[in-house]
Amino acid sequence: MPLPEVLNGLNGLNVLSVLTSDNFLYDQLPTGFISFRPDGSIIRINQTFLSWLEMPNDNTVKENFKSILTKACAVYYTLVIEPLLNLQPHVNEISLSFKTATGSFDALFNAVSYTNDQGNLMLVNASVQKITYRKKYEAELLYQKRLEEEQKSKFEFLSNTVPNQIWTASPDGQLAFINQRVKDYFNINDPAQLGGALSVYEEDKEKTIEAWKSCLQTGKKFEKEIRLQGTQQYPEWFLVTAQPFYNEQGEIELWFGSSTNIHKQKSLQLANYSALSESLTTAHKTIDENTETLESIAENQSHMIRKPLANMLGLINLLKLESMSPECSSLFKLLEHSATELDTMIKEVSNQI
Structure with missing residues (x-):
């Protein structure tokens, strides 16, 4: 960045001396600094913070720290932060919003409190780090997370309305999700309780495991008539299918499976x-x-x-x-x-x- 105008005409050594002076560092570092009394009256504020607030220096003494906060944050400061500063010597990384002439900006607030001999609060020194882009990024992440949760809820709702047992599995074949029909049929709440092939009837287990492993290795669709052992005393016939879902990189991201009860049809067919x-x-x-x-x-x-x-x-x-x-x-x-x-x-x- 260009040098401030006050440094024009100075030689190199003098420029370095000014740039590293306490006053210059206080005013020009890319972090806001502010000192204020317990009642919020501002004692000193650096140029960086003033530029963020879009406020001239001569108006500083007329302002109160709480007055430069948004209404919600001013209430939060009074009810939460101020009592904390009376109880402990510092607070760290508290998110606050500050008002400007044209709007507001978000920042992280760090403060150190000083007390007199009687233990009464007499001064607060604070640093303010602007996090506009970080806040935007966090908002985008939060929106994406909410969107994913919404999509997940919709999928779970849809999977519970169909008459089939619906399930998903990881690329290595581990169950990741089961719908309510699976939970009711096997009387379980978590996919890990199902134990993969443990739900398959003993006489069909060996051939089923062999076929499933082959599909996991080749990525081919799994489709097989299998007897499953649920909570009832006898096994029932199901048509079990599983289709791989590929991501943009061409890799299997998950297996989408469905189990359809065909016991009546199969029994009639065998009869x-x-x-x-x-x-x-x-x-x-x-x-x-x-x-x-x-x-x-x-x-x-x-x-x-x-x-x-x-x-x-x-x-x-x-x-x-x-x-x-x-x-x-x-x-x-x-x-x-x-x-x-x-x-x-x-x-x-x-x-x-």
């Missing part, structure tokens, strides 16, 4: 499978029995049909020995061919049965 299996077994048995009957019938009928046909073929063979006219010989060959074809067809049908 249908059992009934179907029993029906198929009965059908196979019936078919086998009917096949044996058909084979017996086919064999008997084949024998009955082929007996007269065999007689015909025998007679044809005998007639071959007799002399015939050309016309009779031609008809005889047709008869022999037809009888042979019929015999072959009957054999094939019998073999297929």
